[in-house]
Amino acid sequence: MTINGKRGTPSRLISLFKIIKRKTIEMGLVRNFNKTLEIWLAHQGIPNITVNEGADYCYFYETHKLQWGMIANPKMESDFGQFFYEYGVNSLQFDPIDIHVISFLHEVGHVLTINNFSEEEMLIYAIEKENLKDIFTYWNLPVELAANVWAINWINAHVSEYKALYALFKSYLSAMSNNEDIMEQIRDWMDDIMDGDTDADLFIVEEDDYEC
Secondary structure (H helix, E strand, C coil): CCECCECCCHHHHHHHHHHHHHHHCCCCHHHHHHHHHHHHHHHCCCCCCEEEEECCCEEECCCCEEEEECCCCHHHHHHHHHHHHHCCCCCCCCCCCCHHHHHHHHHHHHHHHHHHCCHHHHHHHHHHHHCCCCHHHHHCCHHHHHHHHHHHHHHHHCHHHHHHHHHHHHHHHHHHHCCHHHHHHHHHHHHHHHCCCCCCCCCCCCHHHHCC
16 A cells, blocks of 8 residues: 555655755754654655654644654553554564554554544544543554554555664654653653643753744
8 A cells, every 4th residue: 555646665765864854954853853754744645744742642633733652651562563463564574563653654544544434433433432441442443443454554565665764763762762851851741740730741842942
């Protein structure tokens, strides 16, 4: 499966990432990564999606915002990877499958499949997902399963592109984990959550954010 009929070759993707690096080098590390993912989406034929960081992976379909997650959840990550293997990801090519990349592609799947569901179906989905305790049942809800199946099909059909995307995530996330300012802000956010501020948003402030 391709995204809107487009499929880049590995060499084209490498060139794309070099262009991205030149265009965004003056931005902060997190802003740079957000912009990189927006350009990646546009290159795949999915423009006008805003990407931002947050605690976990989400797609806000009413505002066309895709959020990638900065907080690890080992148990859920293990379960989600197992779900992808069981539903058809070729484990011989992807071992282990990367939680950040499949989570990102799952949200891209939402972008491309959400309009297949009626307003009534979305209302039922909103009610059902609030009353579930089993995460595997949640991932099998029609709206979630559609996004998962799209991601699985894309991964199996785009091996080189998946590996390039994995390398991109690995490079940026490794750099962020070694950035003390970013990690301190994440720790501060976690402290706020532990203190009871469950509505606190995780948003990283970098030096370039202060520029006028």
